[in-house]
Amino acid sequence: MSNLNNRIYGELCDWKYVENILNEYSIHQKRKLKWMNAILIFVSLAGIAGWFRFEEYKVFWTVVLILAQGIRLLQNVIFISNEDLFNIKNSIAFYSFNILDLENLYYDYHKGKYSEDIIEKRFNKLREKERDLFVKQTFDKVKPHDKLVRIAENHTDKYLNKIIKNVTNE
Numbered sequence: 001m002s003n004l005n006n007r008i009y010g011e012l013c014d015w016k017y018v019e020n021i022l023n024e025y026s027i028h029q030k031r032k033l034k035w036m037n038a039i040l041i042f043v044s045l046a047g048i049a050g051w052f053r054f055e056e057y058k059v060f061w062t063v064v065l066i067l068a069q070g071i072r073l074l075q076n077v078i079f080i081s082n083e084d085l086f087n088i089k090n091s092i093a094f095y096s097f098n099i100l101d102l103e104n105l106y107y108d109y110h111k112g113k114y115s116e117d118i119i120e121k122r123f124n125k126l127r128e129k130e131r132d133l134f135v136k137q138t139f140d141k142v143k144p145h146d147k148l149v150r151i152a153e154n155h156t157d158k159y160l161n162k163i164i165k166n167v168t169n170e
Helices: 003-053 055-078 082-111 116-136 146-169
Strands: none
Touching: 003 055, 003 082, 003 116, 003 146, 082 116, 082 146
16 A cells, blocks of 8 residues: 555544544533533522522522532633534534545545545645644643543544445445
């Protein structure tokens, strides 16, 4: 196999892995934010109800309500912010849209449809698009745990096996 083939395949592997890891991470973080919001709403309602029912403990209920709202204010510092989730969604959309072009480029290479120079130029354009994405996106808080990494690796392996199977059957 040529160097260009290996580079395109490696890029397919990287892009699909990044797409999967960002997708799994965003699903996990959205779920965590929903649970945190539900708990904070419940604590706030319990604090209001407790204050109404047990008026003599109003200092305690005041502290409970202040803590609940303080956590809500610090939620973007402690957890991932909605802006970061939006950026992750944009990156997922980029990879979902452009991985198809990279996949077609890989197939075109194996079919011998275009010369290596043309495929190299198209490949470099796709890599340039990804570099532009890196300039726009920052993912300081994206630190997936082992379970999410395993899920992303499994999805990536299945995808790459499908790609290889399609190339060998052509």
